[in-house]
Amino acid sequence: MSDPTNKAQQALDRLTEKLVEEVFLASDAEILAEAKEEGRDVAGDAARSRAIFAKAVAAQGKRKMAAARAALNTRAAPTTLLPGRLTPEQARATLARALRAAPDAATKLNMAARKDKGLSDADVYGILEDLADLGLLPPPDGSEAT
Amino acid sequence: MIALTAPERLLQDLGVTDPDDIDLEAIAWTMGAEVRYRPLDGCEARILGRDDRAIITVNQRSAPRRRRFSLAHEIGHWTHHRGRCLVCRADDINRGGENRPVMEKTADRYAANLLMPPYILRAALCEHKRFTFQTVKAIADRFNVSRSSAAIQMIEARYAPALLVCHGPQGRKWFCRSTDVPDHWFPQTDLDAASFAFDILFDGKPDCLSPRKVGADAWFDRRGADRYELREQTIRTDDDEVLTLLLIEDDHMLG
Numbered sequence: 001m002s003d004p005t006n007k008a009q010q011a012l013d014r015l016t017e018k019l020v021e022e023v024f025l026a027s028d029a030e031i032l033a034e035a036k037e038e039g040r041d042v043a044g045d046a047a048r049s050r051a052i053f054a055k056a057v058a059a060q061g062k063r064k065m066a067a068a069r070a071a072l073n074t075r076a077a078p079t080t081l082l083p084g085r086l087t088p089e090q091a092r093a094t095l096a097r098a099l100r101a102a103p104d105a106a107t108k109l110n111m112a113a114r115k116d117k118g119l120s121d122a123d124v125y126g127i128l129e130d131l132a133d134l135g136l137l138p139p140p141d142g143s144e145a146t
Numbered sequence: 147m148i149a150l151t152a153p154e155r156l157l158q159d160l161g162v163t164d165p166d167d168i169d170l171e172a173i174a175w176t177m178g179a180e181v182r183y184r185p186l187d188g189c190e191a192r193i194l195g196r197d198d199r200a201i202i203t204v205n206q207r208s209a210p211r212r213r214r215f216s217l218a219h220e221i222g223h224w225t226h227h228r229g230r231c232l233v234c235r236a237d238d239i240n241r242g243g244e245n246r247p248v249m250e251k252t253a254d255r256y257a258a259n260l261l262m263p264p265y266i267l268r269a270a271l272c273e274h275k276r277f278t279f280q281t282v283k284a285i286a287d288r289f290n291v292s293r294s295s296a297a298i299q300m301i302e303a304r305y306a307p308a309l310l311v312c313h314g315p316q317g318r319k320w321f322c323r324s325t326d327v328p329d330h331w332f333p334q335t336d337l338d339a340a341s342f343a344f345d346i347l348f349d350g351k352p353d354c355l356s357p358r359k360v361g362a363d364a365w366f367d368r369r370g371a372d373r374y375e376l377r378e379q380t381i382r383t384d385d386d387e388v389l390t391l392l393l394i395e396d397d398h399m400l401g
Contacts, residue, residue: 061161120187
């Protein structure tokens with residue numbers, strides 16, 4: 001035995017689908033003309049719809065921003081190359097090899113070094129740490145690059 | 147309808163409706179860039195990138211608002227100059243001047259629109275009636291930027307027909323001009339003794355509390371400049387630097 005409530009719901013769904021389909025098929029001019037005929041405030045309706053849409057977009061965006069903040073608060077600690085692991089000379093040699101592998105980066109870093117007072121030992125260690133975290137640190141001197 | 151800049155679209159996508167919402171580290175994170183702070187000796191900030199991932203490092207020793215602008219500047223590089231390794235000196239970031247590399251100007255423009263998005267700035271400016279350094283300070287505090295950054299963005303937003311000029315003892319360092327001021331109003335390289343800026347920079351006089359009338363020929367070495375007056379407000383921004391706001395109110399100068 002069929003459920004009469006369910007039957008009525010299905011009929012209602014078909015009617016809704018039909019109405020929505022008609023709205024989608026109608027041109028903007030037809031919809032505007034109909035709304036005006038009914039005495040509706042078209043500009044007001046449009047402004048209210050835009051405001052609702054903007055509010056929804058903003059809420060979604062705020063969730064995205066909050067998720068980013070939460071993710072970066074729990075990020076992994078950056079690599080630390082203790083100066084004891086590499087002498088300043090070794091660190092500079094490692095950086096030079098890394099830069100040879102990326103000529104454009106080399107140009108920029110060398111330019112910076114020329115124009116300013118240059119890269120200090122601390123700067124060099126810092127760049128190596130960043131390169132390590134990006135997977136750009138070359139293998140130790142003497143071993144083959146993979 | 148006013149077209150949005152790239153940073154404005156980004157901020158709207160992230161639901162930013164108030165200057166306090168502009169969380170630069172989180173914004174960078176959504177773009178694949180991680181932000182680190184450490185003492186830097188050879189530069190103000192740098193960005194190292196690989197594919198879609200980058201690490202932005204900002205000089206920990208700089209003042210908070212300077213750090214903030216530097217970070218926004220590097221986000222600009224990540225947006226426009228991806229695939230390059232960039233090291234930015236202090237002079238590359240948020241410094242006026244025509245002779246700077248185009249890439250740095252692009253990153254500065256991006257940073258200004260990210261920190262002071264016009265769609266929020268316009269509403270904030272409506273709360274103020276006059277273009278003065280008091281208004282500039284209020285805007286700078288609201289958006290957590292320096293006074294010069296705020297003033298430049300207000301000039302760009304055409305808040306009023308005006309020029310912003312920065313001078314040191316060696317002469318003009320940089321200037322910017324709102325688009326409604328004709329190009330022929332080009333400020334002199336050296337300060338004129340008739341300007342208030344001269345007294346403040348060289349004689350240690352106090353800052354101008356409000357814009358004051360001065361002959362246009364004190365600022366522009368151009369035939370006919372002596373026929374006009376404008377308003378000048380100058381403040382000291384460093385031991386050897388002054389920043390001047392020149393308000394053009396005479397319609398004949400704008401025609």
